[in-house]
Amino acid sequence: MxxxxxxxxxxxxxxxxxxxxxxxxxxxxxxxxxxxxxxxxxxxxxxxxxxxxxxxxxxxxxxxxxxxxxxxxxxxxxxxxxxxxxxxxxxxxxxxxxxxxxxxxxxxxxxxDMRPRSWAWTPGAALLAERDDEFDAKSCRGHTIKAVATALDGVRGPVGTDYADWSAFDVFAGYLLLDAWIANTDRHAHNWGVLQNPRTGDICLGPSFDHGSALASGDGDSVRSQRVDLGRVDQWCAHGRTKRFDGGPATGLVEVATRALSTAGAAAQKHWTAQITDVDLDVCFDVVAATPDLSDLTRKFLRTALDTNRKRLRDALDRPTT
Incomplete structure (x- = not known):
């Protein structure tokens, strides 16, 4: 217990x-x-x-x-x-x-509040709009892996973390890995951004936030339970897609994550691959067990989804990128 x-x-x-x-x-x-x-x-x-x-x-x-x-x-x-x-x-x-x-x-x-006192916050949408006159936050046109990497060029990782000396995009790739694992479909250009130190002018990536759409949270208990009863959790995971990148058809969350990691530096690729490969699923399941007011079937759905998505990520990261 x-x-x-x-x-x-x-x-x-x-x-x-x-x-x-x-x-x-x-x-x-x-x-x-x-x-x-x-x-x-x-x-x-x-x-x-x-x-x-x-x-x-x-x-x-x-x-x-x-x-x-x-x-x-x-x-x-x-x-x-x-x-x-x-x-x-x-x-x-x-x-x-x-x-x-x-x-x-x-x-x-x-x-x-993730902002140190008096630090300024700039959302990713503003960074992208500065570089692309046709960027559109609503349709996500211009919100691409390449554009994010360009917008974060020269920016460091989150202050006060082990990644403070990393490039911001190398850390951001980890955020997309998390999204694919938890099936977070809502990483739009206002759901990431940078912080600026008013004294030094230094800019760093903000932490990951706003994961409320993850883990089929909006489907209701009866829908999640039905997926468990019918053995369709794996199928649900395989259809995990987001419309928040590329301004076009929905893209697989695992594909977005692997594309980002292939764009990141070699050390970041190795680090994030090891993190998802080595994470202890029993500890993950303890997190689910510690969450109050969930039905037994929703808990089973969450455990199965986390296990399945981790396997999908590991398989994708084992494949050579083209």
């Missing part, structure tokens, strides 16, 4: 400003000075959606089904798995708070 992850109650925390953009009601919170979580954290509630009934079911008087999305546990599990690969990622915890406008308790995740 493993101890369950703590769900931090934000009662007594100072409420800050809301975060603009996106579909979620994100808000900054400041922990009490005495809290072990001292600092600024961005709270993101999980989303709950009432599914539309067919006309036949409406006539029968069926009650609408409620889809509880799992962005909160996907964020927490992804952070813990990133640590196992030694990938810099924004610190993330499960959290809950009473929503003032509804007086209802909501559950979600919170991520520690």
């Amino acid at each position: 493993v101890d369950a992850f703590n769900v931090v109650d934000l009662a007594g925390w100072t409420r800050g400003e809301s975060e603009p953009g996106g579909d979620e009601a994100k808000r900054w919170f400041i922990a009490p000075e005495s809290s072990r979580y001292a600092g600024h954290w961005l709270f993101k509630p999980r989303r709950i959606k009432t599914l539309r009934l067919s006309k036949d079911r409406q006539r029968r008087g069926d009650k609408p089904e409620i889809l509880i999305r799992g962005e909160n546990w996907a964020e927490k599990i992804s952070f813990e798995l990133a640590k196992l690969l030694a990938i810099p990622a924004a610190e993330t915890e499960l959290a809950t708070v009473i929503q003032l406008r509804t007086d209802e308790r909501v559950f979600g995740s919170m991520s520690r």
